[in-house]
Amino acid sequence: MKRSRSISRADVSTTDDLVSVERPGADLPGAGFNAAIGNTVNPSTHRGGTLVLDNSGDWDSIDPGNTYVAYAWNFARLYARTLTTYAAPDGPAGAALVPDLAADLGRVSDDGLTWTYRLKPNLRMENGAVITSYMIKHAIERSASYSPTLPIGPVYWRTFLTGPDGIATPDPATVVFRLRRPMAEFDYLVSMPQTAPVPPECDTGPEYWRQPLSSGPYRIRAYIPGRRLQLVRNAAWDPASDPVRRQLADAVVVNLNVDADAIDRRLLTGEVHLAVEGGGVQRRGQAAILDRPARRSNADNPLNGFVWYAAISTAVPPLDNLHCRRAVLYAADHLALQDAFGGPIGGAIAPTMLPPTVPGAPPDGYDPYGFLSRPRGDLERAAAALQAGGHPGGFATTISFRNNRPKEQAAAAALRTSLARVGIQTELLGYPPGEIDVYPGTPDFVHRHRLGINITGWGSDWPSGFGFLYAICHGAAIRQTSNSNISELDDPDVNALLDRVMLIADAGERAAMHREITERITAAAAFLPIVHARSLLYRSPVLTNVSVNPALQMYDYAQIGLMA
Template sequence: MVSPSRQGWPKPGAGPELSRPELSRRGLLTGVAGAGLLAVLAACNAAGSAPATTASSGAPGRRGGVLRAGSPPPPTAVDPVTMYDGSAIAIVQLVAEYLIWLDRDFKLVPKLAESWSSDQGGKRWTFKLRPGVTFSDGTLVDAAAVKASFDRLLDPKSKSAALSAFESILSAGGVSTDGTATVTFALDRPFSDFPYLVSAGNYNAVILKADYGGDFTKNAIGTGPFILKSYDSATGASLTRNEKYWDGGKPYLDGVEIKFYADDQADLLALQSGDIDTQILSRAALVEPLGASGVVTVDTVKGTGVTVLSLRVDQAPFDKKEVRQAVAYGLARPDILQAIGTGIGDLGNDHLLAPLFPAAPAGIPQRAQDKQKVAQLLQAAGVPQLSFTLTFDPPSKDYAVTIQNQLEQVGITVHLDQRSSTDFYGGDQAKDTPWLFTPANLVGWAGRPVPSQFITPMVKSKAVWNGSKYASPALDAAADAYDRASTDADRKAQAETIATILHEDVPIVIAYWSGAVRAYNGKKFDGIQAHPSSFVDFSTVSQK
């Protein structure tokens, strides 16, 4: 068993308390917004490459130049199958591609797949591949390569972080081909959001050659806009333009140089001095003050990363709903968003339908700090003096202290129990690991591409990562109905049911949803943007 930070989406890195290694490991978010399923399918049935314009100005891309990007060194090998940190993912995404990309608004963008469709009520999905695309060694991308890529991820021996993303949805043996250009996924259950799971949102799902055997940095063959020429685990990576790239004359740059910096300050100073032009993983608290310089541009974007306060509903004092509600009413959420989320993101309302999700309900009243309401709820529960222990690991320290201070203002006493990350996620995942079995704890979850990827593991009855030990047959039914819904109306209806149940029962408290930033030299380059997942797409970046 692995924690949320060690599966297909590592933890968010928006909090100012993160160290450089933690930022690298946890710096990836993935959220979702944009069209509903039917609109997405309609849009994606038409192939076509993006116009030859830069992302921010709309002007034609100017060819030439090398972009220098700063990044922390990857903590492990740069391997598309097992990577989980922001630096490794960035390098791979410059070289290799997915069936579908997620843009900064989290809309599905056709890449190696030019169209897709479903039948059997969303239990079978068929993808048509873009014709004529080749790997950088000249080998044609075909259905066999795509099948091999997913068979590899679904093999437990690969130890891929992507395996948990497919849990209960797609099993080994579920991928088949029909000719050279058609791939079919036979799912374990209807899942109308399946395209997101073969997109960049499941970032290990890059398409590699059928015979890929590892050692990516020595033999980096992909379909992406750049080719990896050299890699040094201590100093960085050098990439050059892929002259045979399939997408409309892109990239505009001659190459990308990635320089590794061991700490935040060194990376920041390199940006300020001009030694680098952009950062792979920017920290909002550090780079936002630079936005007034006129040289450093700071782009921001909202996301769906979240740090969840889980409350054990099967143990006193949180076995009483009123006590859980009192904790929720004890928090001043705008202050938390500003202090911990650096003001980038959205307020949370104690359910798992982030504002960026298309089906997010709009009619549930936003909770706010209310001292009188807290006292009334605790009195009704027969617990007039509430005191509890909050367990967390170092990245959540500032958030834990903020919760302690705010709840003290409403008469609730919180004792802080900080563990090392090793201890917090250690132990027996089935019976005593702190992040799943302490009475109250803070766990950072990276943004998911669809709400089901929060709901299914976190709050469904007997879910694998149900730290609150919450169980609700009504929520289970609504979650299953959401997954198989085929229209936007159906999805919104089920989403409202799910959100209403969670908001009322409060097994988890969500104060805010985090966002992301990216800093760059706006005097020299155009087309660089923040991405909620800290993903990189430098194919449309150009010199000014």
């Protein structure tokens, strides 16, 4: 359990213990609806001010080696540099990889089994220590792939590296990765926050979250779990070595555990600049924005690469039966589920898991369960599936959701009503924010509590089909805690395809295989895709350099500043 630590209040003013913007910019006209998609709103080099953000929950961890939440990875770029990262330009170029700590993208051997990176010279941590290859090796080895004390995060390193000897540091500026088998997208892997350097002598293990050292433009000044995170400028950061980040604001403050509807109100009254989670405003907030031209001109509605879905357990009876899982898919009211996530403004009804933003997504018209042709559900086919599964009268199970997410709670209620039409009775279980790793992410908890269905969301670890699919549907990704394969899908054919796809050098051929994998997991009925998500994002009109980065799938926090 994390314990609170003190925070200096010298530089912040609070109302009801929330930091608020000193000069609200409420209802000022903005650059226009969707102006930050493919463009930069209010480009500026002005420095100064405090950027204020709200979060309806808390971080899973601010330790870069122990986090697996999309907004946490985006926000971590403010204080954690990695070997590679995503480009700063707006538009499609923002999805391109560029060197970060590394001087160039990786140099790969002819057999595809060795990747080598050289570091830029004179990079420093916030304490003045020169960043070395040893720090990066240590950072990866202490992460979720190897350390039981840091369980959160992806496990690709253990999957692909040869083992304890998989990372070599022949000199302080060179890091060499040795792979079990070729991994065509390895440059994406080293963009993860797990490659942010950690000096071994400063590593306090599971307590490192209290004060992780910065390699980026900001350092962590103070963190009170559940209340506030405060960042200030890092004087040791060298802007000349960093092509993607700015250091415009003097400080960044994030209020934690703020009610989601209250965040929307604070956005619209100008008390806060942004909502850090990047999932968009709630239903009431949508209406308040879209019905007023001035507010609408400060909003963006990008297709963000996420899918909201229900993970259906393949291990909890009777959903361990394929026919019972298919009954859930047929019985679902997809219009009601879409409405829970904000209607069309919140995303299009999703017939499959892989979003259209990811190469390899099935083409338009692919609709094997009739989600688009019969959006209210197909109760006849649901009843037939229950009959085939040996439960003609239905069955009972539990639906879970994060209780700080009104959209997820509304989706759980809508699904409960849908399933009751064919005799599937469900209990609803809301769990605390930041605890997805403890509840649906712990198979033992799932099995003991017969948690058959979990409402959640997913986006790519990096912008490819493999980066989207591996962690949620490969059997080898199932973990006893912090498990992202919540469905516990362990299909030999799916596993084999995912194992083979990284051997293919051609991106087009990989995309074709990702489509085949998507079709196979669709047939397995381990996922109920709800919507391919759009987020109605609201940006304060006083912000500068605001753009939606297509790889990060939300506003690029490393660019943003404030007007003079």
